[in-house]
Amino acid sequence: MNKPLWQPSQKLKQNSILQDFCHFINFKSSNNFKELWQWSIKNPEEFWSKFWDYSKIIGDKGSEIIKKDKIFNNSKFFPDSKLNYTENILKKKSNDIAINFLSEKGFEEHITWNNLYEKVCKFSNYLKKINLKKGDRVAAYVPNKIETIISFLACAKNGIIWSSCSPDFGVQGVVDRFKQIEPRVLITSDYYFYNGKKIDILGKVDDVLKQIPTIERVIAYNYNEREKESLKNFINFKETLNEDLDETFERFQFNHPIYILFSSGTTGKPKCITHGAGNVLIEHNKEFMLHCDVRDNERLFYYTTTGWMMWNWLVGGLAIGSSIFLFDGAPVYPKIDVLLEYCQNKKINLFGVSAKYIDHLKNEKYNSKNLDLNSIKIITSTGSPLAEESFQYVYDNIKKDVHLASIAGGTDLVGCLVLGNLFSDVHKGEIQGQSLGIDVDVFTDEGKSTTDGNGNKGELVVKQPFPSMPVKFWGDDNGQKYHKAYFTRFKSIWHHGDFIERTDKNGFIMRGRSDATLNPGGVRIGTSEIYQQVEDIDFVTEGLVVGQDYNDDVRIILFVTTKKNHEINEEEIKLIKSKIRKNCSPKHVPAIIIKVPEIPRTKSGKIVELAVRQVVNGEKIDNKEAIANPEALNYFKNLPQLKL
Numbered sequence: 001m002n003k004p005l006w007q008p009s010q011k012l013k014q015n016s017i018l019q020d021f022c023h024f025i026n027f028k029s030s031n032n033f034k035e036l037w038q039w040s041i042k043n044p045e046e047f048w049s050k051f052w053d054y055s056k057i058i059g060d061k062g063s064e065i066i067k068k069d070k071i072f073n074n075s076k077f078f079p080d081s082k083l084n085y086t087e088n089i090l091k092k093k094s095n096d097i098a099i100n101f102l103s104e105k106g107f108e109e110h111i112t113w114n115n116l117y118e119k120v121c122k123f124s125n126y127l128k129k130i131n132l133k134k135g136d137r138v139a140a141y142v143p144n145k146i147e148t149i150i151s152f153l154a155c156a157k158n159g160i161i162w163s164s165c166s167p168d169f170g171v172q173g174v175v176d177r178f179k180q181i182e183p184r185v186l187i188t189s190d191y192y193f194y195n196g197k198k199i200d201i202l203g204k205v206d207d208v209l210k211q212i213p214t215i216e217r218v219i220a221y222n223y224n225e226r227e228k229e230s231l232k233n234f235i236n237f238k239e240t241l242n243e244d245l246d247e248t249f250e251r252f253q254f255n256h257p258i259y260i261l262f263s264s265g266t267t268g269k270p271k272c273i274t275h276g277a278g279n280v281l282i283e284h285n286k287e288f289m290l291h292c293d294v295r296d297n298e299r300l301f302y303y304t305t306t307g308w309m310m311w312n313w314l315v316g317g318l319a320i321g322s323s324i325f326l327f328d329g330a331p332v333y334p335k336i337d338v339l340l341e342y343c344q345n346k347k348i349n350l351f352g353v354s355a356k357y358i359d360h361l362k363n364e365k366y367n368s369k370n371l372d373l374n375s376i377k378i379i380t381s382t383g384s385p386l387a388e389e390s391f392q393y394v395y396d397n398i399k400k401d402v403h404l405a406s407i408a409g410g411t412d413l414v415g416c417l418v419l420g421n422l423f424s425d426v427h428k429g430e431i432q433g434q435s436l437g438i439d440v441d442v443f444t445d446e447g448k449s450t451t452d453g454n455g456n457k458g459e460l461v462v463k464q465p466f467p468s469m470p471v472k473f474w475g476d477d478n479g480q481k482y483h484k485a486y487f488t489r490f491k492s493i494w495h496h497g498d499f500i501e502r503t504d505k506n507g508f509i510m511r512g513r514s515d516a517t518l519n520p521g522g523v524r525i526g527t528s529e530i531y532q533q534v535e536d537i538d539f540v541t542e543g544l545v546v547g548q549d550y551n552d553d554v555r556i557i558l559f560v561t562t563k564k565n566h567e568i569n570e571e572e573i574k575l576i577k578s579k580i581r582k583n584c585s586p587k588h589v590p591a592i593i594i595k596v597p598e599i600p601r602t603k604s605g606k607i608v609e610l611a612v613r614q615v616v617n618g619e620k621i622d623n624k625e626a627i628a629n630p631e632a633l634n635y636f637k638n639l640p641q642l643k644l
Helices: 011-012 018-024 031-042 044-054 085-089 114-128 146-158 171-181 200-212 277-291 310-321 338-346 355-363 388-399 478-488 527-534 570-583 609-616 630-636
Strands: 098-104 106-114 139-143 162-164 185-189 191-192 197-200 217-221 257-262 272-276 299-302 323-328 350-354 378-381 404-405 408-410 414-421 441-443 456-460 494-500 506-511 540-550 553-562 592-595
Touching: 011 018, 011 404, 018 031, 031 044, 044 277, 085 146, 085 310, 098 146, 106 114, 106 146, 106 217, 114 191, 114 272, 114 592, 114 630, 139 171, 139 200, 146 162, 146 185, 146 257, 146 310, 146 414, 146 506, 162 171, 171 191, 171 272, 171 527, 171 570, 185 200, 185 310, 191 494, 197 355, 257 310, 277 310, 277 414, 299 310, 299 338, 299 441, 310 323, 310 350, 323 338, 338 350, 350 355, 355 388, 378 388, 378 494, 388 404, 414 456, 441 494, 478 494, 527 540, 527 553, 527 570, 570 592, 609 630
Parallel strands: 098 323, 139 162, 139 185, 162 257, 185 217, 299 323, 299 350, 350 378, 378 404, 553 592
Antiparallel strands: 098 106, 191 197, 257 272, 408 414, 441 456, 456 494, 494 506, 540 553
């Protein structure tokens, strides 16, 4: 029998925010999360209305909670409510630390709640003076620093739509994203550090500006104020903070766009997923409070970049009065336990990382016995499934008494569909349960729930509208891209694209993406971004990218066809990898590149990534009949280069 790795004590359950919320709503069931979740999806209006009150959201709630529509994504939550996201973030007045920053180079900065309020209000005034209006877009090509969060909160305060991209993206990756949303302002930094290297950003900005004509001005800050570098002719961020305080907080519609995140689809440019301010505020409050048991004055640290939705999630933690901690750089530089040492030194309560990070510590046989990690209450892991062995490793080598919560959701909702809670035990390889207020289910290919005796594996779906679904896709005026992304598989059902297994303990096991999106190290990558670089190389005619399951992770395999059947050599392989690294990011670089004579296609001419991925991973091919040249699949079988 699979014994629990960890069980919350009765005292922990009784003193949890989750239990307090049960008292608040007069829910009588004793520490039974499944029953609470079932109540929340059967009574969504009551659940979300009462949670608005419980989490003390500042704003005009309005009388209507859900305005239902026969079209799933046309349903609206709190349709007549108004709020200001930043007003909710900055409601705490204190000289305590609000945000702390640590660079891999060792220098550290912090900002208090009062100082954060002041700088946000000054920068928001500057944005008004340069005539940026509600609905305009600001793009940020930035490292994970305090200045970045100040900029974002000032935009949200004014109703300006934010979008950020991490500085490891190459020029083409940045242009593919930001050009679609037509930003008026770009915010950036002079450089950043990664793995001991100082990497210039401003040089790349020059190339970005040539390709995005809507950008009227660039605001730049120094990564380290003590080591000032030239900001060229750009506006110095520090000088924008000389404005008077603008302490007005205009309240916007609940679903007024707050930021645009980017998908990693397999074809075309990344989709511009637009989220609403109230939508993400109430979802993040719920996840932090009811699922993670995070309280006022506690300390949150998630290792993330500004290009991952976990950055947006982490910033949301400020709304409940917790302090957030930032780290910029490589997660194991200058030493393997730099993140854990940060947790020790700053007495972190919630520590969030990718499953890949935990796997790396495990593979290096790291043990934290020399550190004091008593402050950590919960470790959250996301980005890719956390293997059973990695669960065990955390309890054996990191901390025995800790709530280890594997969580999963994504950019689509800036949050989780399945995650942890303090009423349930932690079992190897399992996510504890569904997100409260979200009607999560597992469907067979026939669209039947696996709870009806149809097995326990299938597609992750949501059967009812939920607050943090996207407001829209930017530029998708008729809603076709939105519909295609989620609603073509099952009628009026949100199809998330994850293959998932339901366990007999009311938990879930993620079995990976059900589409062709790559996911190495927990970072979702669109194959089209790689194709764009590869197929621009003289001797390459075409490429096909798949993910191979490898060591509890995924590694990227690139197959290419060449002109005149040219045999590629090691130097040419290095050239391909270098081009991808430069113009996309290091995460996009394939682990292995293999020449093949032919690439399989559908009858409509599209390359068939999924079928090749299935062959590479030794799986059954779902729809061979749709392939115009199925014999080409033989080239991908039993390749010696891919032996595990």
